[in-house]
Every structure is written in C-alpha cells, then in structure tokens.
Amino acid sequence: MANQHHDLGELRSVHRPSTVRLWLMALVALALLSFVILGVLALLNSLTSGFAINRAGTLNSIFGPAICLGVPVLLLALVSSFLLKDFRKWSATRTSKLMIFEKGFTYESGGRTETCHWDDIKDITFRRVEVASKHSPPGRVNLIRSIVKKDGEMVSLAETLNLTRITKLITTARK
Numbered sequence: 001m002a003n004q005h006h007d008l009g010e011l012r013s014v015h016r017p018s019t020v021r022l023w024l025m026a027l028v029a030l031a032l033l034s035f036v037i038l039g040v041l042a043l044l045n046s047l048t049s050g051f052a053i054n055r056a057g058t059l060n061s062i063f064g065p066a067i068c069l070g071v072p073v074l075l076l077a078l079v080s081s082f083l084l085k086d087f088r089k090w091s092a093t094r095t096s097k098l099m100i101f102e103k104g105f106t107y108e109s110g111g112r113t114e115t116c117h118w119d120d121i122k123d124i125t126f127r128r129v130e131v132a133s134k135h136s137p138p139g140r141v142n143l144i145r146s147i148v149k150k151d152g153e154m155v156s157l158a159e160t161l162n163l164t165r166i167t168k169l170i171t172t173a174r175k
Contacts, residue, residue: 008117009102013169017093017160025083032076039069093158100169107155114155116147118173123148126167143167 042065096109104117126142143163146156147170157163 008104008106008115012100012102012173015098015100015161015166017090017096017158018162019090022083022086022090025079025086029076029079029083032072032079035072036069036076039065039072043069090160093160096158096161098157098161098166100166100173102173105170107157109158114153116149116155120149120151121147122150124170144170 046065093109096107098108099106104115104120106113106115108114124147125145127145128140129143130138130140132138141164144157144167146154148154157166
C-alpha cells in the first residue's frame, strides 16, 4: 500500500479497534450456553423419569436440575449484556483507523479523514483511568481523549482503540 501522506514522513504504526475482548466474552457466553443446554436436558430427564416416582420424589428430582439450570441462565444473561454493550461500542467504531507517521498522524472515522502534523497540535485532552496491576497497587493513568489542533479543530479518538499504547506513541513522538 502506497503512502498517500508523503508530507508526514514514514509510517510508524497503524491502529484499529480490537476485537479480542469481544471474542473472549463470546467464548464465555458459548460455554455458559452449553451449561444451559445441559441443565435443560437434565431438567427434561427428571421431568420424564419423575412421573414414575411418587410426587414427593418428583419435586426433589426437579428442584436440583432447576437450580443447576438457573445459575448458568443468570450468568449467561449477565455476560450477554456485557457482550452486547461492547459489541455496540465496537460496531460504531469498527472502521476507525489511526495511522501514526514520523511527522504526524491521520485518523479515519465515519468516512472522514483528519490529518495532523505534530507541530499543529495545540493541546491534548486526557482522561484519568484507574488501572489494576498484579504486581503493584492500583494506579491512575492518563489516556488521550481528544487532540485540539491550532486551527481549533478537535480530533476525538475512538474508545475501542488501544489508547494506552497510542498515548505513549503520540506523547513520545510529539517531543
């Protein structure tokens, strides 16, 4: 692919919204769905075999599989709601692309392409995010929210991009 932005220099990196979290949650949802199916089969088995036993035995044989069915159904509903929320966020920004060059960057989103040289940046707006770590106490990190150019134009980056990595790249490239 040819570099259409010759005035920005050499291409350093290209960033797109990540789908890793979506795939992991989809796998968890599929695992929970398999437990739901097993629970339904166990409940159906107890219903069909429970009629041969007296009524007190029927209630006890149905109560266990019903509980075993309820827990995965609740967990599946919870994971599915998170999956749906993340999918909506990702699908709104799936065509976003940030290309970082030697002398600036381009950001494509929603059919618009915005180009910015490093010396055209007036201000960078950050947001503070708490990050948990296994080896140290939780800390706060500044992530780029938007970039304000000298002409007043604002470039707002999609949340689905790897903002931690992009923040490091842009702040070091600007220096």
